[in-house]
Amino acid sequence: MKRFLAALVLLLPAIARAEITIEGRVALPKTHTAPVVNKRYEVVTKGGVVAISPPLAVVYLEGNFPRPATPPTAQLPQKDLAFVPSLLPIQVGTRVEFPNRDDVYHNIFSYSAPKRFDLGRYRADERPVPSEVFDVPGLVTLRCDIHEHMRGIILVLETPYFVVTDPDGNFRLSGLPAGRYRLKAWLSSKTTLDQPVELKADSALHVDFP
Amino acid sequence: MIAVPESKKSGVSRFRTKLLVAMMLVVSAITALALYLADHYLAAAAEQDLRREFQGEITALQNVQDLRHAALVELCRALVRRPRIHAALEDDALDLLYPSAKDELRDIMANDAEPGPAAYALHAEFYRFLDRAGAVIVGPNVNDVGRLRPEEESQLALAALPERQQLGYLVRHADGGGERLSEFIAMPIVSSETGEVIAAIVVGFKSAIFGDARGGAGIKRGLLLDGRLHLDAFAEAERAALAAEVMRAVAAAQGAPSSFGREIAGAPRLLFYKRLNPGSRFPPAFEVCVYPLAELRERQWHVRWQVLSAGGLLLLGGLAASNYLSTRLSRPVEKLAVDSAENLAQRVRAEAALELTSEELQRAARFSADASHQLKTPVTVLRAGLEELLAEQNLTAEEGNAISALIHQTYRLSGVIEDLLLLSRMDAGRLEIEFGAVNLTHLIEAAIDDLGAQPDAIELAVETDFPADLHVAGEKRYISLILQNLLENARKYNRPDGRVRIAAREAGGEILLTIGNTGRPIPPAAQARVFERFHRGEIGENVPGYGLGLNLARELARLHRGDLRLVRSADDWTEFEVRFRVAQPAVADLGSLS
Numbered sequence: 001m002k003r004f005l006a007a008l009v010l011l012l013p014a015i016a017r018a019e020i021t022i023e024g025r026v027a028l029p030k031t032h033t034a035p036v037v038n039k040r041y042e043v044v045t046k047g048g049v050v051a052i053s054p055p056l057a058v059v060y061l062e063g064n065f066p067r068p069a070t071p072p073t074a075q076l077p078q079k080d081l082a083f084v085p086s087l088l089p090i091q092v093g094t095r096v097e098f099p100n101r102d103d104v105y106h107n108i109f110s111y112s113a114p115k116r117f118d119l120g121r122y123r124a125d126e127r128p129v130p131s132e133v134f135d136v137p138g139l140v141t142l143r144c145d146i147h148e149h150m151r152g153i154i155l156v157l158e159t160p161y162f163v164v165t166d167p168d169g170n171f172r173l174s175g176l177p178a179g180r181y182r183l184k185a186w187l188s189s190k191t192t193l194d195q196p197v198e199l200k201a202d203s204a205l206h207v208d209f210p
Numbered sequence: 211m212i213a214v215p216e217s218k219k220s221g222v223s224r225f226r227t228k229l230l231v232a233m234m235l236v237v238s239a240i241t242a243l244a245l246y247l248a249d250h251y252l253a254a255a256a257e258q259d260l261r262r263e264f265q266g267e268i269t270a271l272q273n274v275q276d277l278r279h280a281a282l283v284e285l286c287r288a289l290v291r292r293p294r295i296h297a298a299l300e301d302d303a304l305d306l307l308y309p310s311a312k313d314e315l316r317d318i319m320a321n322d323a324e325p326g327p328a329a330y331a332l333h334a335e336f337y338r339f340l341d342r343a344g345a346v347i348v349g350p351n352v353n354d355v356g357r358l359r360p361e362e363e364s365q366l367a368l369a370a371l372p373e374r375q376q377l378g379y380l381v382r383h384a385d386g387g388g389e390r391l392s393e394f395i396a397m398p399i400v401s402s403e404t405g406e407v408i409a410a411i412v413v414g415f416k417s418a419i420f421g422d423a424r425g426g427a428g429i430k431r432g433l434l435l436d437g438r439l440h441l442d443a444f445a446e447a448e449r450a451a452l453a454a455e456v457m458r459a460v461a462a463a464q465g466a467p468s469s470f471g472r473e474i475a476g477a478p479r480l481l482f483y484k485r486l487n488p489g490s491r492f493p494p495a496f497e498v499c500v501y502p503l504a505e506l507r508e509r510q511w512h513v514r515w516q517v518l519s520a521g522g523l524l525l526l527g528g529l530a531a532s533n534y535l536s537t538r539l540s541r542p543v544e545k546l547a548v549d550s551a552e553n554l555a556q557r558v559r560a561e562a563a564l565e566l567t568s569e570e571l572q573r574a575a576r577f578s579a580d581a582s583h584q585l586k587t588p589v590t591v592l593r594a595g596l597e598e599l600l601a602e603q604n605l606t607a608e609e610g611n612a613i614s615a616l617i618h619q620t621y622r623l624s625g626v627i628e629d630l631l632l633l634s635r636m637d638a639g640r641l642e643i644e645f646g647a648v649n650l651t652h653l654i655e656a657a658i659d660d661l662g663a664q665p666d667a668i669e670l671a672v673e674t675d676f677p678a679d680l681h682v683a684g685e686k687r688y689i690s691l692i693l694q695n696l697l698e699n700a701r702k703y704n705r706p707d708g709r710v711r712i713a714a715r716e717a718g719g720e721i722l723l724t725i726g727n728t729g730r731p732i733p734p735a736a737q738a739r740v741f742e743r744f745h746r747g748e749i750g751e752n753v754p755g756y757g758l759g760l761n762l763a764r765e766l767a768r769l770h771r772g773d774l775r776l777v778r779s780a781d782d783w784t785e786f787e788v789r790f791r792v793a794q795p796a797v798a799d800l801g802s803l804s
Binding site for chain 1: 293298302306402404
């Protein structure tokens with residue numbers, strides 16, 4: 001009965017928000033890097049500010065949303081000695097798996113305050129796939145103890161409504177709940193833009209960050 | 211062969227001695243010079259060798275040290291790349307810095323459980339992190355990071371983080387007293403993302419320089435830090451002197467490595483210093499190597515003795531050789547001395563003979579002059595007496611004739627005396643011609659007049675052939691005398707109804723005067739001797755004369771730089787030729803005016 005109720009609670013907003021979307025564009029910082037095919041996104045830290053290069057933004061709806069009853073899972077594989085993707089937004093409480101898709105050992109660890117962990121050395125055939133649950137919101141920098149250049153970012157958010165922009169800064173959020181919220185665009189560990197939004201049923205909102 | 215006089219012999223032996231002494235002196239000087247140069251060269255070479263040896267050892271030690279440093283630096287470089295250290299610094303997790311480092315440095319930090327030199331080879335003694343400002347980040351557990359006294363720890367700090375690794379030295383004081391040396395490397399930690407220096411790690415190692423027995427061959431190695439020399443082998447005072455010496459050299463050479471010899475604390479030493487951490491931001495540290503030169507001095511003395519004994523032998527040989535040589539060389543000189551003695555004797559004799567001849571000649575001439583002079587007076591007196599006698603009224607014609615003949619003889623006598631006087635003056639070289647222009651034409655005319663005025667005049671035909679105003683260079687009276695003598699002869703040796711021919715002409719700067727006469731020619735055998743004094747031709751038995759005329763005429767002609775010769779004497783014709791020099795025109799004019 002309880003499970004049913006829970007399912008209902010989950011389903012109800014889904015039905016209600018099916019029609020609510022936000023589209024828009026985040027003005028990403030200009031970069032001088034020449035466009036390259038098969039771009040790799042890297043985590044860069046400059047003056048203690050962590051961002052992605054070439055720039056990407058995470059757009060999310062901030063609000064007081066309940067935590068999911070069953071922790072969602074996400075995957076952040078290491079492929080070709082890099083985290084793919086290098087920027088992973090998750091909801092608080094998500095279990096992230098770190099599968100090794102290289103032929104060499106990796107040793108993923110983080111010294112970031114929201115989540116300190118060390119997965120130790122493991123190979124591709126490691127089972128179960130090493131994973132961690134991120135239950136404190138914030139920015140987690142991922143490193144590999146073996147490959148010093150490897151960096152990844154996990155952005156732990158207190159919302160299930162988030163999306164990563166495309167390289168041009170375009171985004172689309174759908175299935176949003178109605179109500180008054182703040183729409184935020186994370187650009188770097190230092191810069192997060194936000195705008196108030198009022199979501200109404202069956203509405204498609206267009207929001208641009210400056 | 212002329213006997214060499216005793217003085218010559220002693221002179222030759224003196225020469226030999228002098229030669230010997232000179233050669234010995236030269237040999238000694240050369241030997242001394244050679245000894246000096248050899249000693250100098252060998253000493254320099256020995257020092258050079260030692261220096262090279264010293265440098266070689268130092269270089270070897272340096273190479274080991276450089277390798278070790280390179281290894282340590284590489285160790286540190288690997289350390290600062292460790293992701294955990296980066297993570298701790300970049301992801302704001304300083305609390306995890308030292309724990310992470312402890313893991314990373316587990317293999318590097320010295321393990322007290324296994325003491326011994328091997329433990330120190332590449333093992334760290336301590337490590338510390340420096341923050342962005344260069345200050346030491348204090349670790350949580352002193353035992354993990356290596357214990358340091360606070361004043362020691364403060365020496366690890368820097369005013370600012372370095373761009374590249376810095377080498378520093380630290381003298382550590384052990385608890386039980388005594389010192390030991392640590393070298394430490396401050397390695398900047400560069401953010402792999404931004405390339406900026408975000409921190410530094412300082413890793414300290416036990417230094418191999420200090421108190422290490424490896425410096426063989428008497429080399430003592432120590433460290434000069436902050437003006438203090440840390441070298442156990444020397445006493446405090448010696449160390450201070452060495453330190454002062456090195457500091458002075460460092461200041462002079464502006465830190466370039468160098469080696470030099472010095473007298474330190476009474477003992478000669480070879481010093482070498484080199485900055486261990488050139489360009490480092492930590493205080494400069496110098497490695498100082500000291501090498502005792504006592505062994506070198508000993509070696510030099512040994513060599514010097516060898517050189518000296520060799521020189522002594524050389525000198526002896528040289529002296530023997532010079533003795534032999536001087537004997538050999540003086541032999542030809544001896545011979546030369548003998549020869550020169552002979553030559554000298556010959557020359558002396560010749561000179562004596564010459565002088566005698568000259569004296570005799572002079573005496574004869576003088577006698578001649580004196581005699582002539584002495585004779586002139588009595589003849590004059592005699593003539594005067596005879597003339598007085600002739601002036602008597604009561605003389606018979608016979609008596610008168612006799613007296614006249616006597617008077618005539620006195621004139622002849624006077625003539626002879628005059629001629630002798632003149633000849634003797636010429637012989638003595640005391641007759642000098644006063645050259646002037648003489649009108650020869652006038653003289654010839656006058657002489658012809660005289661010829662006609664002779665008392666026993668024979669009928670002679672006189673032919674003349676000469677131009678007017680012929681001027682010759684000479685003195686009138688002597689030229690006149692020549693003419694008189696020749697004409698006299700032409701008259702005397704003529705035949706009755708004979709003729710005399712007088713001709714004169716100018717030819718090639720000379721005036722040729724020829725006087726020819728008829729009469730019996732001079733026999734060919736006598737022709738060569740007509741000019742000899744007191745010679746009289748065979749035909750002259752009945753002819754008055756005394757054999758001086760031609761001689762006198764020729765002598766006078768020659769004094770006039772001309773000559774007199776017999777041209778021909780045959781077939782009733784005898785001809786003489788006199789050559790005079792033509793007088794210079796200017797002088798001639800004057801002569802004609804006078």
